[in-house]
Amino acid sequence: MTDTRAAVARPKASDYKSDIPPVWCPGCGDYTVLLSITKAMAQLALAPEETVVVSGIGCSSRIPAYTNCYGFHGVHGRSLALATGVKVARPELTVLVAGGDGDGFSIGGNHFLHACRRNIDLTYIVMDNRVYGMTKGQPSPTTEPDWDSALSPGGTGLRPFHPLVIALASGANFVARCFSGDPNGTTKVLTEAIQHPGFSFVEILSPCVTFRPEQRGWSEVVHPAPVEPTDDAAQAARRIMTDDGFNVGVLYRGDREPYRTARTETPESLADLEEEFAI
Amino acid sequence: MTTATRKAPEPETTGVQARSKISLAISGSGGAGVITAGEMLLSAAAAAGWYGLMTRSTGPQIRGGEAAALLTLAAEPVGLHSAQFDVLIAVDWMNTDRFAAELVLTPESLVIGDSALPDDAPAFAVDSGARRADMPLKEMATEIDGGRINMVAVGCLSALLGIPDDALENAVRAKLKCKGDAAIASSLDCIRSGAEMLPSVLDDAAAAQFRLAPAGQRRDRWLISGNEAAGLGAVRGGVRFAAAYPITPATEVLEWLAPALDRVGGILVQAEDELASINMIIGASYGGVPSITATSGPGLALMIESIGLATSAEVPVVIVDVMRGGPSTGIPTKSEQSDLNIAVYGMHGDAPHIVVAPNSIGDCLFTTQWAVHLAEDMQAPAIVLSDQFLGQAKSVVDPPANVSFITRRITADAPEPGYHRYAVTDGGVSPMAVPGTKGGQYTADGLEHSPRGTPSSRVEDHVAQLAKRRRKIEEFDYGDHWATVDGDGAVAVLTWGSTAEAVRLGADMARQEGIAVKTVNLRLLLPAQPARLEAELSGVDAVVVVEQSEGAQFHHYLRAHYDLPGRVLPLNQPGPLPIQSIDVLNKIREAIQT
Numbered sequence: 001m002t003d004t005r006a007a008v009a010r011p012k013a014s015d016y017k018s019d020i021p022p023v024w025c026p027g028c029g030d031y032t033v034l035l036s037i038t039k040a041m042a043q044l045a046l047a048p049e050e051t052v053v054v055s056g057i058g059c060s061s062r063i064p065a066y067t068n069c070y071g072f073h074g075v076h077g078r079s080l081a082l083a084t085g086v087k088v089a090r091p092e093l094t095v096l097v098a099g100g101d102g103d104g105f106s107i108g109g110n111h112f113l114h115a116c117r118r119n120i121d122l123t124y125i126v127m128d129n130r131v132y133g134m135t136k137g138q139p140s141p142t143t144e145p146d147w148d149s150a151l152s153p154g155g156t157g158l159r160p161f162h163p164l165v166i167a168l169a170s171g172a173n174f175v176a177r178c179f180s181g182d183p184n185g186t187t188k189v190l191t192e193a194i195q196h197p198g199f200s201f202v203e204i205l206s207p208c209v210t211f212r213p214e215q216r217g218w219s220e221v222v223h224p225a226p227v228e229p230t231d232d233a234a235q236a237a238r239r240i241m242t243d244d245g246f247n248v249g250v251l252y253r254g255d256r257e258p259y260r261t262a263r264t265e266t267p268e269s270l271a272d273l274e275e276e277f278a279i
Numbered sequence: 280m281t282t283a284t285r286k287a288p289e290p291e292t293t294g295v296q297a298r299s300k301i302s303l304a305i306s307g308s309g310g311a312g313v314i315t316a317g318e319m320l321l322s323a324a325a326a327a328g329w330y331g332l333m334t335r336s337t338g339p340q341i342r343g344g345e346a347a348a349l350l351t352l353a354a355e356p357v358g359l360h361s362a363q364f365d366v367l368i369a370v371d372w373m374n375t376d377r378f379a380a381e382l383v384l385t386p387e388s389l390v391i392g393d394s395a396l397p398d399d400a401p402a403f404a405v406d407s408g409a410r411r412a413d414m415p416l417k418e419m420a421t422e423i424d425g426g427r428i429n430m431v432a433v434g435c436l437s438a439l440l441g442i443p444d445d446a447l448e449n450a451v452r453a454k455l456k457c458k459g460d461a462a463i464a465s466s467l468d469c470i471r472s473g474a475e476m477l478p479s480v481l482d483d484a485a486a487a488q489f490r491l492a493p494a495g496q497r498r499d500r501w502l503i504s505g506n507e508a509a510g511l512g513a514v515r516g517g518v519r520f521a522a523a524y525p526i527t528p529a530t531e532v533l534e535w536l537a538p539a540l541d542r543v544g545g546i547l548v549q550a551e552d553e554l555a556s557i558n559m560i561i562g563a564s565y566g567g568v569p570s571i572t573a574t575s576g577p578g579l580a581l582m583i584e585s586i587g588l589a590t591s592a593e594v595p596v597v598i599v600d601v602m603r604g605g606p607s608t609g610i611p612t613k614s615e616q617s618d619l620n621i622a623v624y625g626m627h628g629d630a631p632h633i634v635v636a637p638n639s640i641g642d643c644l645f646t647t648q649w650a651v652h653l654a655e656d657m658q659a660p661a662i663v664l665s666d667q668f669l670g671q672a673k674s675v676v677d678p679p680a681n682v683s684f685i686t687r688r689i690t691a692d693a694p695e696p697g698y699h700r701y702a703v704t705d706g707g708v709s710p711m712a713v714p715g716t717k718g719g720q721y722t723a724d725g726l727e728h729s730p731r732g733t734p735s736s737r738v739e740d741h742v743a744q745l746a747k748r749r750r751k752i753e754e755f756d757y758g759d760h761w762a763t764v765d766g767d768g769a770v771a772v773l774t775w776g777s778t779a780e781a782v783r784l785g786a787d788m789a790r791q792e793g794i795a796v797k798t799v800n801l802r803l804l805l806p807a808q809p810a811r812l813e814a815e816l817s818g819v820d821a822v823v824v825v826e827q828s829e830g831a832q833f834h835h836y837l838r839a840h841y842d843l844p845g846r847v848l849p850l851n852q853p854g855p856l857p858i859q860s861i862d863v864l865n866k867i868r869e870a871i872q873t
Contacts, residue, residue, distance in 0.1 A: 065733065070721070071720075080557050088544075111555055270515060271544065277503045279326055279502050
């Protein structure tokens with residue numbers, strides 16, 4: 001190793017972690033998602049003070065405080081709207097949004113659609129465990145219809161929500177699926193998602209070992225996406241609609257122009273604005 | 280191109296004293312252009328030196344419902360229409376009966392309808408005994424290529440009032456610029472036609488009673504609506520980000536801000552709903568950019584949870600609520616002061632914040648600017664309670680003074696190691712690190728937190744953070760802006776918001792009767808200022824409380840926060856009928872009896 005390389009040593013994942021211990025249960029998939037996020041930050045050598053992590057409410061939404069970036073842990077379901085404000089007001093910042101399936105697809109469903117449409121340069125990471133864990137085990141929009149729970153005895157009987165296809169139909173510019181148990185693969189996808197212009201959506205299958213212990217078996221069934229990512233949203237949607245729900249990797253890369261956040265280079269004065277009122 | 284060549288009739292022929300004030304209404308079905316007609320007359324009168332006020336009253340329909348432009352033109356600034364209208368011109372009579380309660384006419388009034396159509400004038404117009412001067416409005420418009428009845432009405436009214444031709448022509452050209460030369464030409468033809476027809480339906484002696492006295496010396500003035508003024512106040516206060524979800528009657532604030540922010544180097548984002556718009560401004564302000572949104576009652580209800588987030592996370596934001604009739608969808612197009620409760624008490628938890636209210640169209644500018652200043656200074660949400668009357672009224676005003684506050688968000692620009700975002704300080708405000716500031720990283724949170732910002736359910740943290748958030752709001756020095764106080768006397772009239780004008784006029788009438796009256800209208804509703812109001816009310820033995828709320832929300836608010844001396848006489852009624860100065864006068868008279 002030369003002196004030069006030593007001087008520009010890349011940051012480590014641990015440089016992006018705070019000293020606050022997570023509230024998560026032992027074995028929760030979110031630990032490795034946090035690891036993957038911080039590894040991606042390290043690989044991209046993001047400046048922590050130029051990076052903002054925004055979330056809503058839920059187990060996974062606790063993640064901002066576990067990084068040493070700027071963070072905002074807001075109200076339930078509104079993380080994408082809040083992050084939109086941060087990014088439009090301060091386009092030079094790197095903004096990540098994190099949360100769970102209930103936060104993102106149930107109470108926050110409308111914002112998910114419109115964040116995809118608006119295509120602002122955000123990276124949205126959803127840790128999907130198909131359950132409300134913080135409130136101790138209720139079905140979420142991605143829960144299987146026959147999953148039994150105290151709140152919906154015998155199951156909801158409802159068809160699960162399909163976030164990846166909804167994201168494609170709504171205009172997301174980058175769509176990928178990951179598995180928390182594959183931190184290296186997840187890190188690679190997140191690194192690309194953060195760099196991809198526009199709205200990037202990464203669904204991470206992240207087991208809830210407490211309320212969905214059977215999800216421990218996900219490690220046996222996940223497999224890399226068998227085909228190259230496409231830039232054709234219709235083709236990507238067809239593949240995702242017909243796959244087994246466990247293929248991981250980048251599924252779609254679009255080239256839609258991101259939302260305009262540029263300001264005028266020649267701002268006018270207040271007096272110019274006031275002229276219109278003068279009689 | 281055709282131009283209007285009408286000469287203003289000589290005013291001095293009848294010996295009747297010209298008026299210093301006149302109120303008129305132009306009514307018709309929605310889409311008939313009565314609002315456009317009203318705006319042209321107001322602009323023309325303003326250019327000729329008069330002051331004026333124009334409000335609109337419309338049904339809920341987008342087109343085809345009923346609409347009325349209500350104008351008062353005067354030699355002095357106007358903040359409220361008179362209880363009676365001097366002139367009503369009906370472009371058509373469709374649904375005009377729905378204005379019966381709002382358009383009070385007298386035998387001295389003048390009503391102009393269409394003489395060639397069946398007389399469908401509603402009972403309120405006929406029974407008033409008002410003089411009629413009908414003319415074939417529709418036929419006159421039809422005779423002109425591209426002619427419109429509303430422009431005939433403009434010509435007729437302009438001639439009646441004696442508005443100079445050049446002022447009117449300029450107003451028409453400005454208003455119709457985007458419609459092209461042909462539309463301008465046919466409009467000017469219609470205006471001439473209306474003006475020329477007037478003498479054949481109304482003799483000179485009668486017409487002279489409606490003539491405005493020549494305007495005084497022209498000064499620099501503005502023609503502005505309350506919603507535009509609120510937008511300008513925000514920009515003056517330093518706002519450079521807005522999030523917008525359309526809602527009547529607040530949309531004009533946002534539509535004014537969209538291009539205005541763009542011009543001064545800011546930006547507006549249209550949100551998918553009010554939940555998004557409030558969170559967008561919280562995000563933008565967290566990013567260091569002063570931010571605003573505007574809405575009405577239903578939108579405010581949706582935003583409430585996140586306004587609590589701004590309180591807890593200590594993020595300055597301004598929310599302008601242009602109130603309309605409620606509850607629920609209520610009466611979207613008409614005014615009421617019934618969002619006081621939700622603005623003051625809406626949030627769950629103990630959530631100190633700021634609520635302010637403009638008391639005139641021009642004051643929408645100052646109060647919104649002040650709200651930005653207060654929010655930024657105290658790192659807290661500020662709600663501005665405007666209303667439909669102020670927001671959608673266009674008024675000719677003297678240019679509002681440019682009050683420059685020393686607004687400063689206290690930021691942590693070079694944080695020391697161990698920086699605590701929510702440090703417990705004497706004043707309650709803690710220096711805020713803005714993203715991009717090295718070493719200032721923290722997580723803003725709606726969870727109760729330690730001084731560092733770490734989520735905490737410890738008793739000590741909750742007690743200390745609640746206290747600091749209250750301290751910064753309650754110990755702030757709001758100066759003289761908390762209220763506008765006039766006069767002195769044993770009777771005090773308390774009010775807030777747009778009813779201030781009726782109170783001002785009613786108190787003036789009482790003083791002319793020899794009754795000593797003090798008026799206090801509160802601009803600062805939260806935090807309450809008990810010491811200041813108590814000082815103002817010392818020596819008062821009767822209090823009249825004036826508000827446009829069926830449930831007497833302001834009265835209950837006063838009872839909760841202040842000790843009111845002596846007898847209390849509430850004057851509360853629901854919108855949309857404005858409270859009139861005579862109502863206030865009668866209440867003051869009642870207060871001095873017994």
